[in-house]
Each structure stands twice: as structure tokens, then as C-alpha cells.
Amino acid sequence: MSRTDQLGNFTPQDAPDYGDVLQCMRCGFCLPTCPTFALTGRERSSPRGRVALARAVAEQQLEFTDAVKHEAFFCLDCRACTTACPSGVRAGEVMEICRSQAHQQYPLKHVGKSFREFILQRMLPNPALLEKSMLPARLYQRLGIPTVATVKWTSDQMLRRLLPQGHVPEHVDPSGRIAIAEMPVDPGWIGHRIRDIEQATGGRLAYLTRLGEGLLPDSDTVYQEGDLLHLALQRDDLATAERILDAPPVAP
Ligand code: SF4
Numbered sequence: 457m458s459r460t461d462q463l464g465n466f467t468p469q470d471a472p473d474y475g476d477v478l479q480c481m482r483c484g485f486c487l488p489t490c491p492t493f494a495l496t497g498r499e500r501s502s503p504r505g506r507v508a509l510a511r512a513v514a515e516q517q518l519e520f521t522d523a524v525k526h527e528a529f530f531c532l533d534c535r536a537c538t539t540a541c542p543s544g545v546r547a548g549e550v551m552e553i554c555r556s557q558a559h560q561q562y563p564l565k566h567v568g569k570s571f572r573e574f575i576l577q578r579m580l581p582n583p584a585l586l587e588k589s590m591l592p593a594r595l596y597q598r599l600g601i602p603t604v605a606t607v608k609w610t611s612d613q614m615l616r617r618l619l620p621q622g623h624v625p626e627h628v629d630p631s632g633r634i635a636i637a638e639m640p641v642d643p644g645w646i647g648h649r650i651r652d653i654e655q656a657t658g659g660r661l662a663y664l665t666r667l668g669e670g671l672l673p674d675s676d677t678v679y680q681e682g683d684l685l686h687l688a689l690q691r692d693d694l695a696t697a698e699r700i701l702d703a704p705p706v707a708p
């Protein structure tokens with residue numbers, strides 16, 4: 457089948473084939489096969505929903521927003537939907553291309569980029585280096601230290617640097633209005649009090665993760681390097697808060 461180009465709000469390099477996207481007839485046969493739809497029950501986290509998102513971006517009804525980026529990385533690329541689809545739509549492939557688009561449209565900052573290049577180009581192809589990187593985990597294991605939280609914190613830190621920047625929604629209240637999200641924070645905020653962050657964003661810090669341990673902040677708690685912030689906000693304010701925290705604090 458020949459390629460059909462309609463870029464819309466995609467960048468020209470590595471854009472999804474518009475013809476592929478148009479093949480979806482919204483029958484829903486793919487829905488029961490998709491693990492992320494089974495987990496969330498959210499249409500946009502289903503193959504049909506993801507293809508609809510890509511189509512909306514191609515038809516300029518939607519910018520390549522955070523929601524599109526999030527769905528691209530949330531897709532497991534398991535391709536279970538492909539075999540169930542009577543039209544031959546390859547939602548996993550479309551999302552793979554959207555991940556490439558996310559890297560183009562939300563480029564990593566310098567530190568994250570260097571870290572990713574180090575992991576992908578130097579550490580993974582080098583078994584000796586990979587072996588050495590596992591030493592701390594083995595040491596924890598030998599000492600019998602309960603490391604579940606620490607390992608999660610470590611993997612969160614790694615993922616933060618491997619994936620494009622962006623908040624990670626963790627909880628939404630039953631009305632759908634309030635969300636708790638893990639927010640990326642510019643290093644310029646290190647040393648600032650949590651209340652400064654709350655005042656700047658209009659949110660409330662639900663808790664923070666410091667070296668793998670959950671911590672309930674008080675008004676004098678100071679944001680430290682490596683802390684993960686879990687901020688409670690009105691959902692509509694998430695993007696604005698992300699923009700504020702993604703830049704150094706504005707001097708009073
Ligand atoms: S992706 Fe395929 S199975 Fe799913 S709704 Fe579209 S046409 Fe139907």
C-alpha cells in the first residue's frame with residue numbers, strides 16, 4: 457500500500473501514515489485485547505482511542521499535546537490489537553511513531569539527553585558496565601535491606617531521564633476534577649521551600665519521595681535534588697503548573 461501523507465500537527469520526520477490511521481472504522485474489536493484499556497477503561501488508552509488521537513493531530517483538530525505524548529508512551533507496543541483488527545490497523549506501530557514525534561516535539565534537556573545517550577549507547581551494549589551498574593542492587597540484597605521503595609525511586613529517576621519531560625498522573629478523584637501528579641521540577645527550585653512551590657503553582661504537595669521514602673512535608677520542608685514531587689491540583693491547572701515548575705523560579 458502506498459504511503460498517504462497528511463502531516464497536520466506532526467513534524468515531517470517520521471510521521472504516521474495518514475492512510476493507516478483512516479483505516480480504523482471504530483468497530484471496537486480491538487478493545488478487549490488491549491491491556492492498557494483493560495487497566496484504565498479509558499477510551500483514549502485503547503487502540504481505537506489512540507488511533508483517533510493520531511488522526512486528530514493529522515487533521516489539525518488537536519496539537520501534539522501532553523495527552524498524546526502520554527498515550528504514546530503508555531502503549532505497551534504489544535501489538536495484541538493488530539491481530540484482532542479486521543481493517544489491519546496497526547495502533548502499536550502508530551504509537552511507536554508518536555513516541556518518535558514526542559522526542560522531536562518535547563526534546564530532552566541537556567542532562568536527560570546525556571543520561572539517555574549514556575544508557576543506550578554506552579551502558580546497554582557493554583555487559584561489563586551493565587554488570588557494574590547492578591552492584592548497588594546486589595549489595596542491598598546481600599545486606600537484606602528492604603529495597604522496594606528505593607528500587608522504585610531509582611527506576612523513577614531513570615525513567616524521568618529516559619522519557620521526555622512531562623507530569624505523570626498518579627491519581628484522579630472520583631469527580632475527575634482533582635489529580636495528583638508527579639511533576640518534573642527544574643533544578644533552579646532546589647533549596648526552595650515547598651510552600652514557594654505551592655504558591656507558584658496553586659497546588660498542594662500531597663507528599664514527596666526522597667531517596668525512595670515517602671515524606672509528608674511541613675511548611676518548612678525544602679525541595680532537595682532528587683526529590684519526586686507529588687502535587688495535588690485541579691486537573692485543568694496541570695499543564696500550567698508543569699510549565700511553571702519546568703523553569704527556574706521567578707525572582708520576587
Ligand atoms: S483499530 Fe481496528 S479493531 Fe480497533 S476500532 Fe479500529 S478498526 Fe476496529
Ligand code: SF4
Pocket residue numbers: 489490491492493502503506530531532533534535536537538547548551
Ligand atoms: S499495542 Fe498498544 S494499543 Fe495495541 S493492544 Fe498493545 S497496548 Fe493496546
